[in-house]
Amino acid sequence: MQSVSDFTEEWQVIVDAETAGGRLDAVLARQVSAFSRSRIKDLIVGGAVSINGQTVAEPNYRLKTGEIVELVAPPPEEAEPAPEDIPLTILYEDDQVIVIDKPVGLVVHPAPGNPSGTLVNALLYHCGDSLLGIGGVKRPGIVHRLDKDTSGVMVAAKTERAHADLAAQFADHGRTGPLHRAYTAFVWGRTQQGSGTVDAPLGRDAQSRLKQAVRQGGREAITHYTAETRFGDEGWDITRLECRLETGRTHQIRVHMAHIGHPLVGDTLYASGFATKVRRLPEAAAEAVSALGRQALHAAELGFAHPITGEEMGFYSDLPDDLQRLEQALMPFDRSLPGRAG
Template sequence: MAEEIDFQEQEERELYEHLRIEADKGQALLRLDKFLMNRVENTSRNRIQNAIEAESVFVNGKIVKASYKIKPFDVVTMVLPDPPRDTEVYPEDIPLDIIYEDDDVLIVNKQAGMVVHPGFNNYTGTLVNALTFHLNQLPTMPGNTGRPGLVHRIDKDTSGLLVIAKNEWAMTFMAKQFYDHSIHRKYVALAWGDIEESGTVTGYIGRNLRDRRVMDMFDSEEKGKWSVTHYNVLERLGYVTLIECQLETGRTHQIRTHMKSIGHALFGDEAYGGNRILKGTAFTKYKQFVNNCFELLPRQALHARSLGFVHPRTKEYMEFEVDIPADFAAVLEKWRGYSVTMGE
């Protein structure tokens, strides 16, 4: 039988809530450890099981085992002796590729593999930790605690441009531009398949009902947020296509979700199935070629290449652009070589 937690004893032991997840109304019965694996980013099953065995995980206020079956509306919490640090940012001397900086804004070219802001199980080594070291003080928007200076973000394994607000006025001004969708953002992506010349993908993006770590497309605003991505073909490379994507909205995993939804998952995108051979031949030589590309680029082939906005103080339009990084460029060259042999 599950053990009732004594909340007075919990307070005396100075336990702090680090995580709180409520199961959806459509939640199928699922083991607690598997449920948490689906819901918590950047963690391992071993770490989750250790937390459960240490009696740090509760369901509806009760200590349970890893085999407990989560059902609809169950509330899962994790409590630990130390206070959560996702609202406390520690400065770290991490090199930054700064493209531009003045008194109001800073433009940084984020490297692939760097998380943008601290969060559960991911408190150090982030862009915000680096920014906090580089700058004495950064503003924070209401409801955005723990993410100072940020008015937008890009995924951990996506490279490219981000604008950082250095004061409250700049943050408010830039946030309004993002809200109005007047920021100009263009990404370069390598996608599986032969894509039509141009197109627009629209729909409601929300959390996948089975795996909260990924996003999905829905048919109503009750399940997601409206999203728009325009894309153009830059280069056809046989079984993959290099495209440029312009965001009209900025939803989590927007380009990755949109391209998968039209049958063109991004090359190397593990979360959305692009790290498998989706197009091509059954020849061993081809399989080896693609696997070599995956080794060169062990992430989604997505780069935030250009960023344009109206400066908060001068009111002048500014635009910045950075080349694709070396790993992306190397894979492009390999596909260019392969596509030439296909045409012979």
């Protein structure tokens, strides 16, 4: 089969001996890389494909040598969320992907309670006509999320092809490719080891629909952590960790750190029992923690293969101002400095 048209929304292909007998949806998915196979199937069922001038709405139709297949994809529908002029810090952008440094307080996707003012609204405004459609809708392809109060690096797809490739990379969790994610976390206490792994399945907390919990039968969840700096004095300890995700579950780092007895500083959902520890901190550190109003967690690093070129790409985000203030307040109590207990 040869492609004889390079139009964005129209393709014409001729069945040759090599692909004769193949399923219509499977063959088109191989030839028209702009769409996923599921999207191709939807287009066929929707009447967007004809063979020798006659509409064929059966994805499992077996092709015959010499048949002329035409696919005319309708333009993507406008997304339901409205575009909103929300400032974004853009680390990288091309016609396939956009990488941003998400600020604290920005919700990723519209949902009950947050119908607007989200990252999706912002991307719809910023990207405009460069969004070529995901699943037939003009919208950005969100392949991973950060909590509202977690800052840092995120990537979104601008085309269906990029979305499918990035989604596959995140589903693989970097086990066979270059995808990697590293977070900076400030946790209560002094970890017993300089590094470790938490391998504990996560599922919905039976007592609260807002929380996740370690539970039997939950989804696999693995977090690797390394202590970068230990702070402390009489009556308190805080450790700065680098956490690398092998999986990406909701609240994964927050739950895993709480599970091993080191919940995140400022996390009111999973570290409520540690609130009184703030009183033991020196004044500047106590003020910095109280001013956070969120968990001390930052997505500092994201790496992946470009979905079209395959180039390995890496992006980094410095600590935001609130976490920098916290770290500066803790620095006089850095136990890793020469002459201090480490």
